[in-house]
Amino acid sequence: MPKNNPDSPKTISIIVYFILLFALWFVLSGYLKTLLLFFGLISVIFVLWMSVRSKSLNYDAFPLKLLIKLPIYWIWLIKEIIKSGLTTTKIIWKGNYTPQLLKVKASQKNDTGKANYANAITLTPGTVTIEINKDTFLVHALSKELAEDLQSGEMDKLIKGLHK
Amino acid sequence: MGYLIHYSTIFFLFLGCFFILSGSVGLIKLPDVFSRIHAAGLIDTLGTGFIILSLIIHSGFSLLSLKLLLIPLFILFTSPISGHAISLFAHESGYKPKAKLKR
Structure with a gap:
């Protein structure tokens, strides 16, 4: 709930976003002249100001320990x-494909964790998240061993630890 | 050292091409939509991943390789979303997968 948060995590996450955006700008441009760095700074601040104004920043997306x-x-x-x-x-x-549908339980508490888990399932080839209910995913797997690999719950545990 | 860079570039490029080829074969060969998404996902992750790895080795470690690293980073976020969108709409429009639901 970004609205009920006190002010301090907000500023920290804005600073983290600022560093990330400026690093992205620098990597993509590669300029070292002072004037151009200044222009980059202005554009980064403008983007941040616009996204704060339009309330499209997700304030719990970048806790520092996640890094x-x-x-x-x-x-x-x-x-x-x-x-x-x-x-x-x-x-x-x-x-010799033996496709399987299975239901996987997600034990993550917040939405970011669930989205990350579903993303990771889809990203590994051979398993695709079809549908997400409250905390069960409908997963299509290409073979029995891929399905069993997913049901062992190793990935679930790891991502739960990531979002504590 | 130069030989090592040269041959590992060729090796990883070949590996990436192999995964793209097998993904394309899978797109034609597999029976239904849900299985074909897996083949497309293979192209997205391993195919582009190995090709970009070989390009990074070829270009040497500089600002250019950081730029190249951004491509798999964005693919890492966008490719699962497209796969999930296709499978969700296939599922919601009543397309039945060949697999049975296992409890």
């Missing part, structure tokens, strides 16, 4: 993507 946990999670996710990608490739070339 430490996130790289570890991404490395784990890349490992998982490669593993299930190899399984999917094998299924495609051999042709």
Whole structure:
């Protein structure tokens, strides 16, 4: 609930957004001249001002401790993507697909966590989130072993730890 | 060192091309919409991932490789959304998957 928050987390997340946006601007442009950096600063501040004014900032999207946990999670996710990608490739070339529908329970408390979990399920090849009810996902899996891999709940636990 | 960069670029480019090829084969070969989304997801994640990895190795570690890293980062957020949107609308418009619901 961004409205009921006290003022301090708001300013912290605005600062985090500012740093991220300016880093993005710098990486995409690559200029080091003072004048151009100043123009970049102005455009970043303008974008931030507009998004604060239109109330489209999500204030609990970037807690600071997430920045430490996130790289570890991404490395784990890349490992998982490669593993299930190899399984999917094998299924495609051999042709012995046994598609399955299953219901997966999500134990994350907030919406960001659930969205992240559904995103991670869809991102790993071989499993797609079709529908989201309150805390159960309808998942389509390409084979039995991919479905069992998902039902072991390792990913669920990891993402729950990410959003504490 | 130059040889190592050269051959690992070729290796990862070949690997990415292989995953894009098998994703395309899967798009034709698999039976229904829900299974074909998996093949498209394979192209999105592993295909582009390995090709961009090889481009990063080829360009050397500079500002350019940071720019290249932004592409998989955006794909990481957008590709699941498109896959979910297609499967959700196929499901809501009454298209039945071949798989049975398992409890």
